[in-house]
Amino acid sequence: MFGLKSQVAAAFSLALAGTQVACAEQTDFNKVGRQMAIMLQNSHFDRANQSFKELSDDFLATYLRDLDYGRIYFTQKDVDRFQSEYGERLASMLLEEDSMDAANDIYQIFVERVEARVAQANELLSGDEFDFTQPETIMRTRKDAAWPKDEKEAEDLFRKQIKESLLSEKLRREMLMKLAKEQSKEDLFKDERSPEDKIKLRYERFLHSVKDVDSDDVATYFLSAVAKTFDPHTDYLSFKQMERFRDDMRNQLVGIGALLQAEEDGATKIMGIVVNGPADRAGELRLNDRVVGVDPTNSGRPEDMVDIMFMKIDKVVDLIRGNEGSEVRLKVEPAGGVPGETQMIVIQRGKVELKDEQATAEVIDVAGKEEEKQRIGFITLPSFYADFDAGDTRCSTDVEVLLQRLIDEKIDGLVLDLRNNGGGSLEEVRRMTGFFTNRLPVVQVKNTLGQVQVKESDNRRPMYSGPMVVLVDKSSASASEILAGALQDDNRAVIVGESSTFGKGTVQQPMDIGRHMPLFAESRRAGTLKVTIQKFYRPSGSSTQNQGVIPDVLLPSLMDALEIGEKYLDHALDHDVIRPAPGFDPMPKANLFVPRLQELSEKRVEASKDFSYILEDVAREKKRREGNDVSLVLATRQAELADADKLQKGRNAERRERFATMEEGDKKQFTFYKLTLDDANEEQALKLFDPTEEASGNMRRAKDKTEELDTTPEWPSGLDPFKREALSVLGDLIDVTRDAKMAGMLKSSNLR
Template identity: 75%
Template sequence: MQGKLIKTIKCKAAAVAVLCAASTQVACGQQADFNQVGCQMAIMLQNSHFDRSRQPFKELSDDFLATYLRDLDYGRVYFTQSDIDRFDKEYGDRLSQMLLEKDSMRAALDIYKTFVERVEKRVADGQEMLKNDAFDFTKEESVMRSRKEAAWPKDEAEATELWRKQIKEALLSETLRREMVVKLAKEQNKEDLFKDERDPKEKILLRYERFLHSVKDVDDADIAAYFLSAVAKTFDPHTDYLSFRQMERFRDGMRNQLVGIGALLQAEEDGATKIMGIVVGGPADRAGELKLNDRVVAVDPLNSGRPEDLVDIMFMKIDKVVELIRGKENTEVRLKVEPAGGLPGETTMVVIKRGKVELKDEQASAELIERTGPDGSKQRIGVITLPSFYADFDGGTTRCSLDIEKLLRRLMVEKIDGLILDLRSNGGGALEEVRRMTGFFTKRQPVVQVKNTLGQVQVKESENRRPIYDGPMVVMTDKSSASASEILAGALQDENRAVIVGESSTFGKGTVQQPMDIGRQMPFFADREKAGNLKVTIQKFYRPSGSSTQNLGVVPDVILPSLTDALEIGESYLDHALDHDIIRPAPGFDPLPKANLFLPRLKELSSERLDKSKDFAYIIEDVSKERSRRRENQVSLNLEKRRTELEDADERQRVRNEERRKRFAEVAKRDASQMKFYELSLDAVEAQAPLKQVDPSDEKSDYMRRAKDKTAELDTTPEWPSRLDPFKREALAVTADLVEITRNAKMAGMLKSSESR
């Protein structure tokens, strides 16, 4: 990735399903000297990081150590206080110097080796407890829900007792989960989902065995990545070290395309890797041999057919399984597979030719909703959804701004009266795409101000002389809207161009990162290959009005209640986050008349709807309960008490579902008489296909065939009517209000003039 980036890398646990991505593999070469890499990264951090005002590098040793220990043992259940005391004595005030003296890997390896030993001990203890202990679930015991601020266990005895409770809680949760699933299955006359399952104790044993394998299945490069990432993140949450493998995945995500077999993988607790999805039209789908729920147990990355090239992947981390399946386009990979529904021990070989896979669920998309009012008047409202600000900076043509422009121009042809831009869960991306995209909705205006390490401020303007679309507009945001999303939402809000509707604020990431190839900065004769990249914060961005989005985020004009109000989500909750500040407004900043957004009236109408909304009332109730749970920070280990809690929650959900089914039926009937839904994909725009009316109750076409989750199918919670969740439905109502009020104001000649622009 080249240029200035503001995309947050999302780390996922090994058990989470991931798309089997592929990029061109480089030939195996000599591994980089990570002591040298650490030294060079330390120099680059001091020279390039935006915040020059923080503590001197030599005074950050304690922070480096604390971050590394937190990343390894977030729940504070493996290390003991005596371990922490030793690490602090040996490295607490020396890590900075060790980095500069090319000696940091000694500390990184020592700490990680101790971590592995502690995990081995805990897992062995857990195995012994699960095999021999008869856990007493009648006792009044509890564990902390979150141990983020807890003290480290003072010694091995306290650590063992804490671990006993952790094992007990895992076993209790699994037992109660099965009880609930069996109960639901019986109520719905469905099969016993656990007839072929291992018993709860064995399942927990396998879960910890898998974790132990993931901890031990590392090399020096992995440990270096863990440690150097901790050092980098001590400067701010988005400065990071990216290994060669991580950088390849980063590039794939930004270009929204990858080379692979087109399969969704999931780590199974017994060690295998399960096929949970197959991309329609992708390499695996075209080959036709790999099936949903098949289990991959070995990989021959070269398809040589030689037994010695077949790599056993049992208990291997998902990212390493993915790397084995990686390769150049049009080369073949051989998978050893246990077929779904096959006989015990049955295996087969599946050969697949690697190819390009488009991540269509990450592409921009659109729809058109036609509403008929009580008086028979019609409104055509376009909805554009943008999951991320993707762009291929390696010479490709993939750019989200081009895709948005195509969709927007097509919606204009369809004569929309209002527009919703949905930026929910959009974590950011390429800064240049934001600048270009803002110009689709405004005249040439400042979009963002960017301040560098020297305090110099550069103003970036939109490039269009006149907008493509200048009608009523709403932007949807949530707590996961970050970075580039906040620039776009903030610019349109400052410009008084759009009404922002969403959760209490956006994420609050107001910094710009740039990946720097560490190998290029190292001495000429050093081992540079696979040295990795430093993704470093080099700039801070500010809205045209001068306010940073850092920590504060973008506060919507119309705020909707959300469960995230009770959760610690956002930049302000992250360790080492930079401060919020304000600079002067951008030169030439000349917003539209704010009165033309009619915000007081829109808020009044929205508030009236929220007061009557059962779904938002449920959300407010859940927020209160979640806040109470987080304050208590205790989970009971008493079976009857937990069973009562679950039964109460189940009854509460049952009552809600019963109420919703009746209400949703009425809402769906009303929607059918008042709304028509039209689907608009990029493929349809390219083909100049006519708008396709869809039944919103039908399953949406998916670019991937997915394995069924039989447990999830027991959930009787009804689907949102017309697939409009409460947030999208309210945004649609706000847009309709804005369209109607604007139309009436125009007719009455009441719109404020913006001729000064």
């Protein structure tokens, strides 16, 4: 679970649906807390090194951090009181079934502080204008800042916070109006609220989100904080959160098939509609429509229409939930209609397939010298999804289908794109590794007793044994790192990407807390403990924890300037090394020609204007983050924006000219064919496609007004610098492998 502010800030959520369990009795979360505490002590991987009672202060610190990440609401006086009353006692209170009073007390103070600050914001924004000539600054991040010592300091800190918010909104408006005027699109902002009103509404929505909670919500925030104190990936999930987790993993849900966004004025906006989903088939709901009420049972009775203004997105989602075939009634303000006028739309709930999250593939024909041609297969895998319940949906099955079709198309090399793949099912990655290797160790898994289990791939012979590149970035995590690490250890593939992958090297297991509750306790909505029970190790013995997988061919990235990765998370477990797996016998590393590939890639990167821009941005961002102050002087900020605008316009002008030339060259060099699962299953002929055209995908999406003003040119042929370089690296690998074969220079392995 994310911290409370992160939940409020999360703009998008799919309207889900599923069976809601009616609960006559209220779950006693004191009992849930005790049972979770026992389970943590018995099951957590690092339990031998973490005394539960000694973590009491950390439980409190994590709870306060999750509620008030920016340290602007609680004062040091509040924190001292919490520390005095609960700091050394929270662990005991959990075990004694007495923790919820503390959780509720702290949360109630948080509500009071937010109410006071929002009232202050309204007063400041309704009064005289701020003086933006005064030489004031505010910290860019307050993660490690001191709490305001008293109410006076808290008020002054929040005054600066409001001042910065207003200044940023004024500058944003000024910039957008300038762009709109340049493009003769001034009408885009004719109905725009004043900056002051926008900031007021922003804080009003936050206040509603803080106050619109029940005992289940507070318990979830608190128990999640306790769990995360053991490590970043151990967590408490409420009954509803666990249902959503299952939907995410199976890539299918039951709902209306709409993407929702919380609007600052309290409404919920329709930002996307799944093609051929229930809302799309019904035909009445439109992009940019604003939902203001929900009748979850479509009773038609006025008293059953729930006012959802300023309601949190997850609660709106829950109202739209229901059984397949049931109906939901939405009260909607139509996009482009008369303000305030509404209409009723009834939609029958149904299954929604998230095809945009499924594996897809491309065939890319690359023209070479003297009419030589390389045929490249490119598989994109967004996650290692699997239906844990029915088992009908498996990403390994989908990749197998796509890979077989690529093999049938006689590809010369393969790129597997794992960028932004946060992981998923361990069983899926184990099975998938076998598509590319002989049967060998994929991953070693160590439990809390130090016992190590080796998981091997299934196949005795690989489906595909040709040249292969795996493309990764900082967001490639968990299962992605297992696959990339196994193929790298086996010297089976060349890993290309950012400085490292995420570094999540732990295994979590969901445990139903209700099953462990006392016999007569109300436990149906007790929730789930997602607890770290094991640690991953590569076949070579190195953990991916904290360190991640270091690519063979490194590419510059703006992510190098940001604190992204396991090592930046609170309470992350350490990196360590164990013995190599029994039977670990990698192929000859010389057969990958990594030094030669690095040399060729470095020359291209040095010559690339786009990678040079990235390196400039990395240096600029690092410098910006080192000085943790943001100016509140209008002239200073305007000058900064003017410099950034000048830089961007200069780059865009250069890119437009260069990209036009690149596009012409690409037309001669590349031919693109799209391959979806439907295409592969039906064995249709390959479909030519233009990657520069915007793909509709499985969802129609609304555009934000600011998107309409963005004049940044699209990447030529839809190839961003990382994808383009991955294709080049693979092309080099194909060439040098072919030349080595012809010269009889490939080294052999006794076992292969």
